[in-house]
Amino acid sequence: MKLTVNGDTLTLDGTTIADLVTQLNLAGRRLAVEVNRDIVPKSQHGNFTLSDGDVVEIVHAIGGG
Amino acid sequence: MSDLLTIAGNTYSSRLLIGTGKYKDFDETREAIETSGAEIVTVAIRRTNIGQNADEPNLLDFISPDKYTILPNTAGCFSAEDAVRCCKLARELLDGHDLVKLEVLGDQKTLYPNITHTLRAARELIDDGFKVMVYTNDDPIVAKELEDMGCVAVMPLGSLIGSGLGILNPHNIRLILEEANVPIIVDAGVGTASDAALAMEMGCDGVLLNSAVAHAQKPVLMASAMRKAIEAGREAFLAGRMPRKAYASASSPLDGISR
Numbered sequence: 001m002k003l004t005v006n007g008d009t010l011t012l013d014g015t016t017i018a019d020l021v022t023q024l025n026l027a028g029r030r031l032a033v034e035v036n037r038d039i040v041p042k043s044q045h046g047n048f049t050l051s052d053g054d055v056v057e058i059v060h061a062i063g064g065g
Numbered sequence: 066m067s068d069l070l071t072i073a074g075n076t077y078s079s080r081l082l083i084g085t086g087k088y089k090d091f092d093e094t095r096e097a098i099e100t101s102g103a104e105i106v107t108v109a110i111r112r113t114n115i116g117q118n119a120d121e122p123n124l125l126d127f128i129s130p131d132k133y134t135i136l137p138n139t140a141g142c143f144s145a146e147d148a149v150r151c152c153k154l155a156r157e158l159l160d161g162h163d164l165v166k167l168e169v170l171g172d173q174k175t176l177y178p179n180i181t182h183t184l185r186a187a188r189e190l191i192d193d194g195f196k197v198m199v200y201t202n203d204d205p206i207v208a209k210e211l212e213d214m215g216c217v218a219v220m221p222l223g224s225l226i227g228s229g230l231g232i233l234n235p236h237n238i239r240l241i242l243e244e245a246n247v248p249i250i251v252d253a254g255v256g257t258a259s260d261a262a263l264a265m266e267m268g269c270d271g272v273l274l275n276s277a278v279a280h281a282q283k284p285v286l287m288a289s290a291m292r293k294a295i296e297a298g299r300e301a302f303l304a305g306r307m308p309r310k311a312y313a314s315a316s317s318p319l320d321g322i323s324r
Contacts, residue, residue, distance in 0.1 A: 008115065030158060039154065062109050063108065064138050065276065
């Protein structure tokens with residue numbers, strides 16, 4: 001399926017948020033994920049099924065003041 | 066002497082709050098922050114790089130949430146909606162941690178706070194259970210309104226973010242302090258140690274800074290200077306300065322001199 005992730009279009013091989021995170025080599029990282037502007041808690045990443053056209057945001061902490 | 070800073074029921078022995086932006090690398094960030102003695106450390110929330118930079122190191126591996134109180138900010142947000150969204154992402158990222166630094170900015174040139182949006186976002190966040198430390202201008206009426214609304218700390222600017230111009234209107238900061246019942250933390254504008262000391266001598270509860278350390282020629286040494294300045298300024302405030310006088314007052318007795 002095709003997704004928009006952080007503004008870029010990509011094709012996901014799996015079906016869940018956990019699949020997406022793994023595909024992006026981000027597994028085990030401290031992240032927060034939104035799907036279509038709703039936050040999906042970490043505990044649900046394994047069973048939250050994404051749909052074609054979903055808009056996903058993945059954020060992390062960076063340096064800031 | 067026990068002189069702790071209390072924010073939202075938690076106590077801190079350091080009154081320096083420090084940012085993690087603009088350092089050369091994460092090693093320098095870690096060393097400067099350790100040297101500063103700060104216990105509350107701000108971070109920004111941004112999109113994770115996907116693709117070629119996926120292996121880059123993670124800030125929170127260097128600044129551990131187990132060791133520091135992480136204070137996510139809403140820097141870069143120019144509307145109440147964006148700021149609230151950012152705080153919700155931060156809360157998820159940090160496993161339910163609900164202490165945030167709210168800043169809603171007005172324009173790119175000044176990064177001056179947009180007060181109407183700040184008030185709106187603060188209300189929404191407080192209603193949603195967040196503990197809000199709020200960046201604001203040095204307007205005493207706005208500061209009081211933010212306190213009354215339930216913000217856990219009010220953080221007026223000394224001068225523009227990243228300007229290093231110091232505290233441009235100490236009279237307004239004093240007006241805010243006179244009426245405050247929550248911690249008042251000068252946030253933004255500190256350029257060097259004396260600026261931080263001045264804030265503390267006036268009776269501010271703390272100072273939040275970033276560029277003054279990160280953009281110093283020697284950031285780690287400046288972090289040490291800031292730690293001392295804030296401790297010195299706090300002690301001077303507690304000690305109570307002598308009154309200013311227009312004319313001299315001798316420190317040594319004037320009589321008994323051999324003639």
